[in-house]
Amino acid sequence: MNTAIEVRQVHKHFGALHALNNIDLEISTGEFFALLGPNGAGKTTLINIIAGLTLASSGSVRVMGHDVIAEYREARRMLGVVPQELVFDPFFTVRETLVFQSGYFGIKKNNRWIDEIIHHLDLSDKADTNMRSLSGGMKRRVLVAQALVHKPPVIILDEPTAGVDVELRQSLWRFIKQLNHNGHTIVLTTHYLEEAEALCNRVAMLKNGSIIVLDNVRNLISNIAGYRIRLQLSPDTIPVALQPLTISHDQGYYVLAIEEYFQLENVMAVLRSTQTQVLELQILQPDLEEVFVKIMHGAENLEFVSV
Amino acid sequence: MNGFLTLLYKELLRFWKVGFQTLFAPILSTLLYLLIFSHVLEEQARVSPSVTYTVFLIPGLVMMAMLQNAFANSSSSLIQSTVSGNHIFMLLSPLSYQEIFTAYVLASVVRGLIVGLGIYVVAVVFFEPPLYSLAWIIAFALMGTALLGALGIIAGIWAEKFEHLAALQNFAILPLTFLSGVFYTISSLPSFWRGLSYLNPFFYMVDGFRYGFFHSSDVSPYLSLGILMVCFLAVSWWTLRMLKAGYKIRK
Ligand SMILES: Nc1ncnc2c1ncn2[C@@H]1O[C@H](COP(=O)(O)OP(=O)(O)OP(=O)(O)O)[C@@H](O)[C@H]1O
Ligand SMILES: [Mg+2]
Numbered sequence: 425m426n427t428a429i430e431v432r433q434v435h436k437h438f439g440a441l442h443a444l445n446n447i448d449l450e451i452s453t454g455e456f457f458a459l460l461g462p463n464g465a466g467k468t469t470l471i472n473i474i475a476g477l478t479l480a481s482s483g484s485v486r487v488m489g490h491d492v493i494a495e496y497r498e499a500r501r502m503l504g505v506v507p508q509e510l511v512f513d514p515f516f517t518v519r520e521t522l523v524f525q526s527g528y529f530g531i532k533k534n535n536r537w538i539d540e541i542i543h544h545l546d547l548s549d550k551a552d553t554n555m556r557s558l559s560g561g562m563k564r565r566v567l568v569a570q571a572l573v574h575k576p577p578v579i580i581l582d583e584p585t586a587g588v589d590v591e592l593r594q595s596l597w598r599f600i601k602q603l604n605h606n607g608h609t610i611v612l613t614t615h616y617l618e619e620a621e622a623l624c625n626r627v628a629m630l631k632n633g634s635i636i637v638l639d640n641v642r643n644l645i646s647n648i649a650g651y652r653i654r655l656q657l658s659p660d661t662i663p664v665a666l667q668p669l670t671i672s673h674d675q676g677y678y679v680l681a682i683e684e685y686f687q688l689e690n691v692m693a694v695l696r697s698t699q700t701q702v703l704e705l706q707i708l709q710p711d712l713e714e715v716f717v718k719i720m721h722g723a724e725n726l727e728f729v730s731v
Numbered sequence: 732m733n734g735f736l737t738l739l740y741k742e743l744l745r746f747w748k749v750g751f752q753t754l755f756a757p758i759l760s761t762l763l764y765l766l767i768f769s770h771v772l773e774e775q776a777r778v779s780p781s782v783t784y785t786v787f788l789i790p791g792l793v794m795m796a797m798l799q800n801a802f803a804n805s806s807s808s809l810i811q812s813t814v815s816g817n818h819i820f821m822l823l824s825p826l827s828y829q830e831i832f833t834a835y836v837l838a839s840v841v842r843g844l845i846v847g848l849g850i851y852v853v854a855v856v857f858f859e860p861p862l863y864s865l866a867w868i869i870a871f872a873l874m875g876t877a878l879l880g881a882l883g884i885i886a887g888i889w890a891e892k893f894e895h896l897a898a899l900q901n902f903a904i905l906p907l908t909f910l911s912g913v914f915y916t917i918s919s920l921p922s923f924w925r926g927l928s929y930l931n932p933f934f935y936m937v938d939g940f941r942y943g944f945f946h947s948s949d950v951s952p953y954l955s956l957g958i959l960m961v962c963f964l965a966v967s968w969w970t971l972r973m974l975k976a977g978y979k980i981r982k
Contacts, residue, residue, distance in 0.1 A: 475823055476822070476823075476981070477819055477822055477823065477981060478981060478982060479977055479981050479982070496825070497825040497827065498825075500823060500824060500825045501825050503823075505823055507816075507819060509816055511815060511816035511817045511819060511820075512815075512817055513812070513815075513817045513820070514815070515744070515745055515748060524737060524741055524820075525820060525824070527733075527734065527736075527737025527738075527740075527741075528734045528737055528738065528820070528821065528824035528825075528826055529734060529824055529825060530733045530734045530737075530825070570820065
């Protein structure tokens with residue numbers, strides 16, 4: 425497999441702020457990759473450096489093997505970026521915007537592809553509307569369309585679903601999944617972790633400018649999240665021995681955290697020995713959000729710091 | 732169309748779509764200057780036996796309007812897009828910094844020339860100024876607008892707010908054009924002020940441009956053109972360096 429994006433020892437300083445700290449990252453062609461992290465972690469800064477919109481303080485970046493500074497023309501042809509900010513040129517209509525963007529890439533007759541993108545992003549009604557008169561969510565769709573006009577093999581989406589309604593969110597992801605299926609490499613950031621979990625193979629989590637976790641989504645969930653069990657007991661009291669595992673007690677349900685399945689046996693043994701009856705038992709599936717919260721809170725004492 | 736032509740076309744369309752503001756308004760206001768000055772000063776002043784003050788004024792005012800509009804075009808286009816953030820679409824494309832530079836300068840030149848031509852056509856109808864050499868006229872028109880177009884790029888990138896740009900226009904571009912001999916021949920100035928005028932590049936633009944009409948000038952048009960070329964090369968080199976380094980726009 426080839427490397428779509430290669431980030432080597434990238435640092436970025438904004439004055440005294442160390443916004444990116446020694447980022448090393450390799451994303452293969454065909455991957456569906458998520459860049460996660462709290463506000464201000466450095467996701468957009470990293471994306472801007474990959475796109476050549478921001479210059480790194482040190483380090484190097486390649487897109488499909490082309491250095492983003494030395495071979496910027498080739499690198500930019502390979503890359504489509506959906507920016508986080510809702511920017512637009514108020515002088516033009518949706519179609520004009522897309523035609524100009526194609527033109528910048530030297531593509532002459534692009535109308536068929538432009539029509540297709542307009543259709544997929546549900547912009548057909550608005551194609552001849554001035555950008556100024558679009559709603560926020562529609563402007564976001566145009567940004568997605570603009571990133572795709574030159575059919576880039578690598579597509580980066582910086583919070584593409586912020587402010588976008590449910591219906592479009594689904595059709596957008598269908599479209600992006602289709603692109604990924606056709607071989608495009610996709611990198612996205614989002615604060616909706618269930619989106620990342622459903623779509624992505626691998627994630628990197630950033631905090632304060634460092635990558636603190638870089639792994640396969642499945643591995644992360646099974647290695648880090650642990651499990652939750654939900655119990656309804658009679659009588660409605662938890663034995664003292666189980667109190668350390670208890671996370672919550674709400675409307676007659678206790679939620680306990682366990683690391684591995686075998687601990688379930690211990691829990692049952694304690695309940696039996698205290699003659700507590702189990703009225704109901706559920707094992708809750710762990711998700712990426714739990715992993716995220718756990719990692720972001722425990723980042724300081726994480727022993728498996730990045731790969 | 733290739734990327735460069737697309738950007739050029741877009742920059743032309745940008746001022747063309749709002750032509751009332753960007754073309755018609757400056758033409759009209761310059762013609763008003765001409766009308767008022769000629770009315771007030773026609774009787775008192777005669778630059779030479781054959782040249783009335785109004786006729787003398789025409790090339791200077793045409794040049795002044797061309798320079799101001801060339802500067803305004805690239806600088807306002809750039810600051811509008813950097814302030815609104817939509818310049819990133821250009822930066823994300825494979826356009827080279829030389830292509831970006833050339834497209835912005837050319838768009839400035841075209842707007843300057845349209846404004847200049849508009850004023851000139853009306854002036855010809857009413858005041859019949861002489862015309863000595865079209866070649867010199869065109870050479871200085873191109874040189875002046877290109878130089879100001881390039882300066883506009885620097886200003887548009889440097890300025891972070893519209894006020895910065897307005898300040899530059901009011902405290903640098905406007906006085907330099909006013910003091911370049913648009914309204915007088917510098918041979919009529921006291922020697923200190925004349926010496927100072929020689930340091931003003933705008934003086935050479937106006938003086939050389941006027942030579943194309945009257946076949947007379949304060950300094951040789953060859954010298955003026957040479958000085959302007961050196962200025963243009965220096966400013967272009969600086970602008971290209973800024974663009975290449977991503978000064979302010981790729982921070
Ligand atoms: N141009 C800039 N000048 C100074 N500081 C900046 C600049 N751009 C970003 N920063 C700082 O760098 C840090 C990382 O910002 P960045 O925008 O990359 O975060 P992010 O992970 O994208 O956050 P969010 O989820 O809110 O989009 C922040 O502390 C931010 O304030
Ligand atoms: Mg961001």
